[in-house]
Amino acid sequence: MNRIIKIILLDILKNKIVLAYTLILAALSWSSFALEDNSAKGLLTILNVILFTVPLVSILFATIYLYNSSEFIELLLSQPIKRRKIWTSLFLGLSLSMVLAFVVGAGIPLLINAPDSVGLMMIMVGSLISVIFVALAFLSSILTRDKAKGIGIAIMTWLFFALLFDGIVLFLLFQLADYPIEHAMVAMTALSPIDLARIQILMHLDVSAMMGYTGAIFQDFFGTAVGLIISFLLLCLWAMVPFFISLKKFNQKDL
Amino acid sequence: MISIKNISKKFGKLAVLQDINLSFQKGQCIALIGPNGCGKTTLIKSILGMVIPDNGSITFNGKSILGDYLYRNNIGYMPQIGRYPDNMTIGQIIEMIKKVRPSTTELDEELIRAFELDKLFDKQMRTLSGGTTQKVSAVLAFLFNPDVLILDEPTAGLDPLASEILKEKIIREKEKGKLILITSHLLSELDDLITEIIFMQDGQVHFHKNVTVIKAETNETRISKAIASILKAKQTTTRNS
Numbered sequence: 101m102n103r104i105i106k107i108i109l110l111d112i113l114k115n116k117i118v119l120a121y122t123l124i125l126a127a128l129s130w131s132s133f134a135l136e137d138n139s140a141k142g143l144l145t146i147l148n149v150i151l152f153t154v155p156l157v158s159i160l161f162a163t164i165y166l167y168n169s170s171e172f173i174e175l176l177l178s179q180p181i182k183r184r185k186i187w188t189s190l191f192l193g194l195s196l197s198m199v200l201a202f203v204v205g206a207g208i209p210l211l212i213n214a215p216d217s218v219g220l221m222m223i224m225v226g227s228l229i230s231v232i233f234v235a236l237a238f239l240s241s242i243l244t245r246d247k248a249k250g251i252g253i254a255i256m257t258w259l260f261f262a263l264l265f266d267g268i269v270l271f272l273l274f275q276l277a278d279y280p281i282e283h284a285m286v287a288m289t290a291l292s293p294i295d296l297a298r299i300q301i302l303m304h305l306d307v308s309a310m311m312g313y314t315g316a317i318f319q320d321f322f323g324t325a326v327g328l329i330i331s332f333l334l335l336c337l338w339a340m341v342p343f344f345i346s347l348k349k350f351n352q353k354d355l
Numbered sequence: 356m357i358s359i360k361n362i363s364k365k366f367g368k369l370a371v372l373q374d375i376n377l378s379f380q381k382g383q384c385i386a387l388i389g390p391n392g393c394g395k396t397t398l399i400k401s402i403l404g405m406v407i408p409d410n411g412s413i414t415f416n417g418k419s420i421l422g423d424y425l426y427r428n429n430i431g432y433m434p435q436i437g438r439y440p441d442n443m444t445i446g447q448i449i450e451m452i453k454k455v456r457p458s459t460t461e462l463d464e465e466l467i468r469a470f471e472l473d474k475l476f477d478k479q480m481r482t483l484s485g486g487t488t489q490k491v492s493a494v495l496a497f498l499f500n501p502d503v504l505i506l507d508e509p510t511a512g513l514d515p516l517a518s519e520i521l522k523e524k525i526i527r528e529k530e531k532g533k534l535i536l537i538t539s540h541l542l543s544e545l546d547d548l549i550t551e552i553i554f555m556q557d558g559q560v561h562f563h564k565n566v567t568v569i570k571a572e573t574n575e576t577r578i579s580k581a582i583a584s585i586l587k588a589k590q591t592t593t594r595n596s
Contacts, residue, residue, distance in 0.1 A: 103454050111440075171438040175448075177405050178434070179456050180427035354366075354406040 104176070104185065108193030112165065118201050121157050125205025128153070133213040140305055143214055143222065147301050150206060150226050151294050155233045156258050162194045162237030163254040167247045174355055187350045191238060191343055198230040218304045225297045225335070232293045232339045233258070238346040242353070265292040282317040290331075293338040300331050356381050356503065356534050357402060362411035364397060371397045372408065373558040379536065381502070384529045386545050387538040388582070389555035395538045396435060398555070399505055402536075403432055428456075431501035435508045435538075437492035439480040445491055446476035449498070458499050466494045469520045485512045493521055503534045510544055522548065542579035552578070554585075561589075 112118060132145035169190065176186050206226060210219045240253040269288060273281070289295045303322040321327040358378040364371050371394045379385060387395050400406040402413060404420055404427070412419055415426040439448055453462070467473055470490040480488070489512050496504060506525070510518040525548060529535050539545055552569060554561040562585075566578065575581040 107451055107454070169440065172440045174405075174434075174438055175440075175452075176455065178403055178427070178430075178432040179452065180424050181455060182424045352407060355400070 104181070104189040105193050105196075108169075108189060109197060112193060112197040117161060118197055121161070122201040122205040125150075125153070125202060126209065129206045129209035133209060139214045140218075143210075143218060143301075143305060146206065146210070147222065147298065150222070151229070151298055152262060154202060154226055154229050155262060155294060158198050158230045158233035159237045159240070159254045159258050160251070161198070162234045163241050163251055165194060166190065166237065166241040167250060177355055183351050184347065187238075187347050191234065194237075195231045195234045198234055199227045202226050202230050218301065221304060222301060224332075225301060228332075228335045228339065229293060229297055232335065232342075235339045235341075235343040235346070239342040242346040242349045261292050261294045265295060269295070282313065286318060286321050290334050293335060296331055296334055296338075300328070356416060358414050359398075359402070360412050360414075362398075362401060362408045362413065364394075364401065364406060364408045371558050372401070375411070375558075375560055377553065377560060377563060379534055381534050382529075382532045383551055384525075384535040384549045385537065385551045385553060386542075386549040386578075387536060387553050387555065388540070388542065389561075393555045394558040395555055396507055399432075399507055399536070399538065402505065403427065403430065428458075428499075429502045431496035431499060431504045433489075433492045433496035433504075433506045433509055435511070437488050439488070439491070441481040442479060444477050444479050445472060445483075448480065448491065449494065452495055452498070456499060460500050463497050463500045464494075466490075466497050466520075466524060469524070470494065470517060486514060486517065489513055490517060493524075497524065497528070501533075503536070504528060505536045507538050508540070509537060510539065510541065518544070542582060543577070546578050549578070552582070554582070 128149045129146050132149065133139065133142040136142040136145060173186060173190075177183065203223060207223045210222055213219075214222075236257050237254055240257060241250045243253060244250050269285070272288075273285070289299055299318055300322055303319055322331060356379055359375055362372055362375045375394075375398065387398070389395055397406055401408050402415075402420070404424070407421075412421070414420065415423075415429075418426065420426055443451070449467075470493070472487075472490060472494060475483075475487065480491075483491070489509075493506075493509065496506065504525070509521055509525070513521060522544070525535060525537075529548070535548075537545065537549065550566055551563065552566060553563045569578070569581050569585070570576065573581040573584045575584060
């Protein structure tokens with residue numbers, strides 16, 4: 101297992117895109133802390149940047165990388181190596197390099213400028229989001245052989261979670277404003293990893309006080325230790341479920 | 356050594372393999388022939404576990420290959436069109452395969468020298484010609500001294516010199532008692548190699564016979580002519596019926 105991960109990891113790190121991604125994250129993080137006078141505001145800016153760019157880069161890079169390594173997969177498959185091992189190694193290699201890029205790019209400025217629980221949580225959530233979107237990339241690239249289609253699915257997935265989902269939530273919120281849907285809203289956030297991550301961080305910044313009654317309900321749930329653990333578990337599920345579905349499909353795939 | 360029972364495979368609606376039954380023994384050199392698209396490569400890929408048949412079973416040394424991967428330690432595979440990561444060099448590819456396939460037996464690097472690939476070790480795969488890529492595939496297939504060699508169109512794209520080197524190598528390996536499975540369209544090239552012929556058409560095995568038997572039945576001395584006369588006989592019988 102280790103040998104294949106090492107080969108993949110080295111191959112990805114040689115890729116200039118990952119380096120560029122790291123530098124962009126670093127530039128964004130450092131500049132948001134420099135622009136805002138207090139670190140909470142800086143954190144909020146970074147949060148929005150992270151929740152927008154990290155999923156996009158993770159899912160796109162991983163999908164394209166997977167399609168481009170079809171030769172590599174084919175070559176390894178004719179060797180005495182388990183299918184499961186090839187796919188898992190690819191996943192671990194890609195996840196590790198995306199997490200590494202995130203931690204180096206955004207993690208260092210976070211640790212220096214906001215060395216508290218919120219900063220640490222941001223690093224954890226960002227890393228999890230990277231892994232989740234790598235897993236979604238695995239799912240979208242196993243669904244179709246066609247590279248253009250696969251990348252299309254990846255972009256749609258990102259668009260859905262980054263923009264559309266919020267729209268749907270807002271729409272429901274206005275349509276059903278007369279009903280007591282606050283608790284349902286908490287459950288609904290579980291359906292999008294980005295929202296889950298955003299609310300988790302927001303609840304630990306003081307801005308949640310400005311979110312009205314729904315904010316209070318959220319605070320009630322995500323503010324507690326149990327809520328925190330549940331939302332972290334949900335994020336982990338978001339990474340594991342798509343990957344295991346793709347693994348199952350890969351085991352049955354004809355090459 | 357390898358036995359195939361009732362294998363069928365469909366790609367969408369197209370039935371590529373229909374109820375194939377075959378068995379291969381040690382020391383045989385088998386030619387798998389048939390028109391384009393008759394399922395030769397699919398059959399080979401099923402043996403390698405790259406294509407998973409819809410039903411039927413394949414056993415290697417008595418053990419089912421389904422879900423197994425260690426049996427591939429005994430197989431060297433040379434694909435019809437070798438596809439390799441573009442940005443790696445020949446040397447890196449060979450090194451990588453050596454790393455992921457730890458082997459206790461001595462490596463067989465004879466072909467690297469014979470093809471003079473060591474001079475091209477730092478060339479990237481994308482810059483290689485089709486023939487050189489084929490040479491890399493051949494090197495990888497023979498590298499680990501496997502008991503079974505599966506060669507999909509081995510000489511297609513090779514220049515006469517290289518294809519002669521490869522042919523001699525195949526003959527030497529055959530004499531060591533290995534099982535060799537070759538697909539080819541160039542029947543004339545197979546004359547001094549093979550012991551058995553399998554003829555496939557439309558996903559079915561038409562016949563699986565010993566070469567000496569075929570030659571005796573058709574009164575021909577060359578394989579290509581023997582096959583041609585069998586096919587002619589078949590055509591006339593179908594036409595008359």
